[in-house]
Amino acid sequence: MNLDQVHKSKVLRVAITGLTGRMGISIAHELSKMSNAALCAAIVGREDTKNIAEFNKIRTIKILPCNTLYNNDEKLPLHDIDVIIDFSAPDLSVICAQHAAEYGIPLVIGTTGFTPEHKEILRKVYEKIAVVISGNMSVGVSLLMSMVKMIAKVLPNDFDVEIREMHHRHKVDAPSGTALMLAEHICENRGTDDNISNSDNKICYGRTGARQRGEIGISSLRGGEITGDHEVHFLGEDEHIICRHVANNRNIFARGAIRAAHWVVSQPPGKYSMSNVLDDYHHKGSQK
Secondary structure, three states: OOHHHHHHOOOEEEEEEOOOOHHHHHHHHHHHOOOOEEEEEEEEEHHHHHHHHHHHOOOOOEEEEEOOOOOOOOOOOOOOOOEEEEOOOHHHHHHHHHHHHHHOOOEEEOOOOOOHHHHHHHHHHHOOOEEEEOOOOOHHHHHHHHHHHHHHHHOOOOOEEEEEEEEOOOOOOOOOHHHHHHHHHHHHHOOOOOOOOHHHOEEEEOOOOOOOOOEEEEEEEEOOOOOEEEEEEEEOOOOEEEEEEEEOOOHHHHHHHHHHHHHHOOOOOEEEOHHHHHHHHHHHHHOO
């Protein structure tokens, strides 16, 4: 299907930020197999234009170079895009989000490693457009999140919590966005007792030595070509509960991101998670 055919049909027109990265390539591959969605454009930092040109030798798409700094006087030409899927770097991601907000184009963001300053920019974007943002787009990880939330609510607070995550050697940020999401869900859902409150829950990363009461430790391993491996340990004096998710390839994240893209285009402005996407999907399925 060429671009003219896409424009005349009801196919979801997708732009990808971070197309030449591992996830961008996986999403492009999944889109190429679909009849109801198509890759139409790549939003790139100017330094990445050469890599996109190489990609275009295989498949022709629009290349939309994005300035390093956002400039209201130089907007990206996004008129014929329905949704943007972003797996890039934090700086480019927030610039892309600002452009999308100007056009009212919904977003799916899988980028991680945002600073407080980045998050403040994104909060303003959520007021203008619908955004699904998640450190992990897989269905299995969403189920893992639900499991750890339930366990955190039920278990006594004298259980210690440790999170271990493993990824390929090329991954830049640590701990992973998924590990941080798991830790935050546990902090938010732990009960209170006379010895510990929710405010006492602290996330500690890369520190050795004795754990303080209520701390949640995160350890990261990097090596090989591991797609993603997350393990949560709830450790009591007499029993030990382990929850684990292993991603064998990036296709699960790509398919999840595309599912989120189909969902977000019909949502009002706001910040959404993959749980919102999947809850709505299963709710509609149960009504059939």
